[in-house]
Amino acid sequence: MAPPLLSVHNASKRFGDVVALTSINLDIHEGEIVGLVGSNGAGKTTLLRLLSGVYRPTTGEVVLSNGESVDRAREQLGVVPENTGLYARLTAWENIRYHARMHGIDDQVAWLRTSYFANHLGMTEALGRHTKGFSRGMRQKTALLRALVHAPNVLLLDEPTAGLDVTSARTVRELVRQLGDEGGTVIYSTHQLAEAQRVCNRIIIIHNGEVRADGTPESLLEQTGTTHLEEAYVSLTKDVARARDEDSKPLSRWSSWWRGLFTPKTPGGGDDEE
Amino acid sequence: MMKSSVARIQTIAKKELVEFVRDWRTIMAILVIPLLMFPLLFILFPLLLASEAAELDAIEVEVIVQGSGVPEDLGIMLENASLNITYEPLTTMETLAEPGEDESRIRNGSIDAVLRLRMNDTVLEYAVLYLSTSEQSNEARSRLFDTLATWEQNETTRRIDAAGLDAEETLNPLRWNGEVTDSDVATQGEQAGMALSLFIPLVLAVWTFSSAIQPSIDMTAGERERGTLEALLGLPCSRLELLMGKWLAVATITGAGVLLQVAGLLFAIGYLATSDVISAPSVSLTAVLFLVLAILLFAIMVVAFELALAMRSHSVKEAGSILGPAVLIILFPALFTQVINLDGVEIYWFAIPVVNVLLALRELLMNRIVYSHVIVWVVSSTVYALGAAYYAARQFKREDIVTSLS
Numbered sequence: 118m119a120p121p122l123l124s125v126h127n128a129s130k131r132f133g134d135v136v137a138l139t140s141i142n143l144d145i146h147e148g149e150i151v152g153l154v155g156s157n158g159a160g161k162t163t164l165l166r167l168l169s170g171v172y173r174p175t176t177g178e179v180v181l182s183n184g185e186s187v188d189r190a191r192e193q194l195g196v197v198p199e200n201t202g203l204y205a206r207l208t209a210w211e212n213i214r215y216h217a218r219m220h221g222i223d224d225q226v227a228w229l230r231t232s233y234f235a236n237h238l239g240m241t242e243a244l245g246r247h248t249k250g251f252s253r254g255m256r257q258k259t260a261l262l263r264a265l266v267h268a269p270n271v272l273l274l275d276e277p278t279a280g281l282d283v284t285s286a287r288t289v290r291e292l293v294r295q296l297g298d299e300g301g302t303v304i305y306s307t308h309q310l311a312e313a314q315r316v317c318n319r320i321i322i323i324h325n326g327e328v329r330a331d332g333t334p335e336s337l338l339e340q341t342g343t344t345h346l347e348e349a350y351v352s353l354t355k356d357v358a359r360a361r362d363e364d365s366k367p368l369s370r371w372s373s374w375w376r377g378l379f380t381p382k383t384p385g386g387g388d389d390e391e
Numbered sequence: 392m393m394k395s396s397v398a399r400i401q402t403i404a405k406k407e408l409v410e411f412v413r414d415w416r417t418i419m420a421i422l423v424i425p426l427l428m429f430p431l432l433f434i435l436f437p438l439l440l441a442s443e444a445a446e447l448d449a450i451e452v453e454v455i456v457q458g459s460g461v462p463e464d465l466g467i468m469l470e471n472a473s474l475n476i477t478y479e480p481l482t483t484m485e486t487l488a489e490p491g492e493d494e495s496r497i498r499n500g501s502i503d504a505v506l507r508l509r510m511n512d513t514v515l516e517y518a519v520l521y522l523s524t525s526e527q528s529n530e531a532r533s534r535l536f537d538t539l540a541t542w543e544q545n546e547t548t549r550r551i552d553a554a555g556l557d558a559e560e561t562l563n564p565l566r567w568n569g570e571v572t573d574s575d576v577a578t579q580g581e582q583a584g585m586a587l588s589l590f591i592p593l594v595l596a597v598w599t600f601s602s603a604i605q606p607s608i609d610m611t612a613g614e615r616e617r618g619t620l621e622a623l624l625g626l627p628c629s630r631l632e633l634l635m636g637k638w639l640a641v642a643t644i645t646g647a648g649v650l651l652q653v654a655g656l657l658f659a660i661g662y663l664a665t666s667d668v669i670s671a672p673s674v675s676l677t678a679v680l681f682l683v684l685a686i687l688l689f690a691i692m693v694v695a696f697e698l699a700l701a702m703r704s705h706s707v708k709e710a711g712s713i714l715g716p717a718v719l720i721i722l723f724p725a726l727f728t729q730v731i732n733l734d735g736v737e738i739y740w741f742a743i744p745v746v747n748v749l750l751a752l753r754e755l756l757m758n759r760i761v762y763s764h765v766i767v768w769v770v771s772s773t774v775y776a777l778g779a780a781y782y783a784a785r786q787f788k789r790e791d792i793v794t795s796l797s
Contacts, residue, residue, distance in 0.1 A: 132791070169625045172790055191627040202622030206413045207406070218402045219626045260622070273625075 120182045121146050122302055123168065123271055128177030130163055130326075137163040138326045141177070145271065145304060150297040152313030153306040154350070155323040161306040162199065164323065165275050168304060169196045192220050195269030199276045201260040205249040209240070209259040212248060213266050220267035227266050234262050237295070238288055254285030261292065272296065272303045278312060290316050310350050320346075324354040399628045403636025404643070407610055411644055421602050421644060425652035433659035452531035453501070455493070457481040458508035462515065465542045469506075472538045474531070481507060487518035497522050503531035580673025583660075584757045587672050591656070592752035593725045595649060596745070599690055600721045602648040603697050604714045606641045611701040612710035621793045630787040634698065638783070641694045649686065678755045681765060685755065688772035689748040692779045693721075699783035702792060725749055733757070741767040744775050 121144035130138040138160045145151060153161045166172040167179050170188030179187045187194065203212050210231065217227035235241045238258045243251070248259060257277060264272060274293070278286035293303050293316050307313050313320050314334055322330040322337070330337050330353050334346055341349040368376065411417060454474045458481040461469075469476060484491060487507040496502045497520060505520040517539065521532040551558040575582070614620040623633065661671055674682070697714060704710035728749040731740060741747045747768040754764060786792075 166621075166793070171621060171624045171793060191625060194625065196622065196625035198618065198621040198625070200618030200621075202617075202619040204406075204410060204619055205617075206410045211409070215402070215406050216622075216626060219399055219628055221398075263622075 119147060122182050123187070123304075124180050124182075125164075125167070125174075126178050126180070128167060128174035128179060130160075130167060130172060131175045136326055138167070138174075141167075141328055143321070143328070143331070145302060147270075147302050148297065148300050149302055149319050150293060150317045151302075151304045152317030152320045153304060153323055154308065154310055154313045154320055156308055156354070159308075159323045160326040161308075161323055162275055163326075165196075165273050165304065165306055168271075169194055169273050192267060193270045195264035195267065195272045197257070197260045197264045197272075197274045197277055199279065201256045203248045203251070203256055203259055203263075206247065208245050208247050209251070209255075209262070210244040212259060213244075213263045216263045217266045222267050230266055230268065231262050234265055234292070237292060238262070252285075253280045254282060254288075257281060257285065257289060261289065265296075270302060272301060274303065274305045276306055276308070278307070278309075286312075310346050314346055322350060322353050325356065329353040396629075396632055399632050400636045400639060403628070403633060404639035407606075407637060407640035408643060411606060411609075411640070417605060421605065421648045422651055425598065425602070425648050426655045428652065429656040429659040430663060433663040447526075447530055450527060450530050451475055452503040452527060452534065453477070454504050454506060454531050454535065455479055455496075455502050456506045456508065458506075460510050461508055462542070462546075464545070465508075465515075465538075468538050468542055469535075472534050474534055474538075477502075481509060487516060488520070490520050493520055497528060500525075500527075503528045504535060506535050578673060580671065581758065584672035584674060587660075588753040588756035589729055591653070591756060592749045593729065594652065594656070595686060595752065596689070596721050596725045596749055597718065598652055599645055599649055599686070600693050600697070600718055603641050603645045603690075603694050604711075604718075606644050607694065607697040607701045608704075608707055608710040608714065610637045610641065611698055612704045612707050615702075615792060616706050624793060631784055634783055634787040638691075638694055638698060638780075641698065642690055645690060645694060649690075672756055672758075674756065674758050675760070678758050678760055681760065682752065682755045685748050685751045685768065685772070688769070688776050689745075691776040692744075692772065695776070695779035695783040699779070699786040702783070702786040702789075721745055728753065733759070736764075738763060738767055742771040744771070747771050 123143075123145040125141050125143040128138065128141045129136070141164065153164060155161050163172065167174055168187065170179070170186075170191050173188065181187060181190050181193060183190075203209075204215075207215065210228075213231050214224060214227055217224070217231075231244070232241065235244055238261070240255070240258050240262065243255055243259075248256060251259065261274075261277070264274075272293075277289050277293075281289065290312070293305060296303055297318070305313070305317055310320075318333060320330070320332070320334055320337060321328055330340060330349070332340065337346060337349045338344065341352045343349045343352060452474055455477050456469065457479045482491070487509060490497070493502075493505045497505065503521070503525070507518045507520070509516045519532050519535050522528040547562070548558040551561050577585070614623065624630075628636075657671065697717075700713055700717065701710040704713060724743075724745040728746050731750065733750070733754060736750065740750055741764045751764065751768045754761065
């Protein structure tokens with residue numbers, strides 16, 4: 118078997134007192150479409166940020182097939198963050214070209230590659246428009262084109278269909294499947310189990326910062342002794358999900374006290390969550 | 392495929408500048424206003440002064456003259472002094488300056504001033520009642536004083552002549568000989584440098600700081616708030632390259648703003664101001680080079696400091712509430728520096744942050760190059776600029792720059 122493209126070895130991530138991820142071990146192989154499934158705050162985004170090198174693990178390591186740490190080889194990764202991260206005063210093409218240039222890709226090569234995928238996504242006409250007026254779907258497609266422009270080995274997508282209409286979500290899913298068919302590797306975070314089942318050939322269920330299951334949809338059913346993936350997910354995530362966002366920074370003691378001064382008690386007498 | 396660090400920094404800076412140029416409001420605020428500020432000030436301020444003076448000249452003022460036995464020549468002068476005069480008898484009072492019942496008439500605006508006159512032997516005693524908070528009343532008082540002063544001068548001359556003395560010799564036993572302006576050995580250019588040294592450092596310092604605020608916030612806290620920072624951090628560039636690219640963009644914008652402002656000021660001095668008001672300063676090429684170096688070091692420090700503070704902030708609002716008041720860090724030392732006497736100034740002043748650059752600018756505008764001072768401000772400014780850059784680099788390396796505040 119070929120060595121994994123991307124490996125996570127015993128990685129954990131803490132933000133102060135908050136443990137966002139605990140002892141994660143993963144191997145991602147070429148051609149896999151991996152679905153990271155979990156509730157809000159489960160640790161999906163933190164794991165994706167570890168994989169993209171935006172975060173460094175508190176313990177453990179995230180390495181590529183050549184043993185190099187991901188934060189030293191980001192050119193091998195294409196990332197679509199949850200909020201797309203497009204510059205509103207630039208056109209879609211300028212947004213894509215900016216990332217291409219940062220990857221050292223020639224403008225002409227970038228344009229050819231962008232045109233190819235834009236055609237698939239029905240985005241060709243919109244490439245010359247400023248992204249300020251773009252719908253959520255168009256923003257997501259532009260971010261996808263931007264992530265693909267340098268032909269990355271691994272594509273990391275954080276909730277790529279969240280907030281999209283049915284047609285746009287379907288287009289994005291089709292593109293991901295097409296990339297998989299062409300031998301591409303995609304890590305796809307979502308809190309929709311059904312979506313992961315439709316797109317991915319491997320599902321990782323993550324809950325409260327831990328990997329609860331990892332395998333094909335069939336193996337998850339076998340592992341949990343259930344007949345539907347939804348039942349499998351529920352049985353694997355029975356414990357109460359944590360309330361706080363996985364990586365949100367808590368207010369300082371002073372800020373918390375000050376905000377409390379101007380926050381009335383709720384009628385039931387409960388305190389503010391902070 | 393791999394791109395050099397310099398190329399990545401240039402790409403980041405170029406992208407930031409393109410985004411900046413596409414926002415016309417920011418262009419207006421940071422580039423157009425500084426360029427036009429001084430020319431407009433030099434055109435509009437004299438016009439405003441002239442218009443105000445003409446308006447005051449045209450004012451008709453109501454004056455009451457109280458007293459009997461007003462000297463005939465004074466009476467004639469008062470009649471010719473653009474005053475609407477009504478004569479009244481003087482009531483008995485201990486001192487003429489007590490307002491008494493006339494206060495209400497001045498306050499309600501029915502009259503603008505009261506001139507009280509009383510002969511006491513050979514001395515004409517007088518008092519002018521007025522309301523200092525009323526421009527009209529002040530103008531009436533001013534016209535009365537002018538008239539009284541002229542009469543006093545005439546009367547003094549008359550009395551000296553009557554005593555058989557020469558009035559000119561008696562009144563002016565000490566007399567300047569020649570043109571007053573000839574006596575100053577400083578050239579017109581040096582005098583202009585002196586005048587501008589009290590003004591330009593303040594403008595440069597405050598404008599450098601304030602014009603960097605908006606782009607610094609937009610490129611850091613703004614990116615964080617809009618969610619564009621995470622995508623950027625996933626790119627194959629180091630955080631230091633990111634900082635340098637953004638620094639280069641902010642410094643270019645700030646530098647352009649400051650240069651345009653100075654150009655506007657020099658244009659106004661050269662073409663709009665009369666030479667008796669101010670002229671172009673005479674500054675040597677060495678002094679100009681040191682001036683540029685001082686501003687450059689100051690800009691490195693200020694922009695890095697502002698980028699660091701903005702990057703620490705979790706939102707544009709938070710960054711604005713920190714960086715807005717932070718302009719006082721520049722303003723107070725800048726005002727303080729204006730009163731430091733440069734003759735025999737102690738060398739340690741040139742090592743104090745902000746003060747050092749401002750004093751250096753003052754000295755250089757006066758074409759004074761004191762190398763011991765230059766060494767101290769260059770070394771200290773470099774240390775502060777590096778310190779600010781190090782602090783900014785630390786902020787850019789923080790992991791939580793992509794996290795939200797819960």
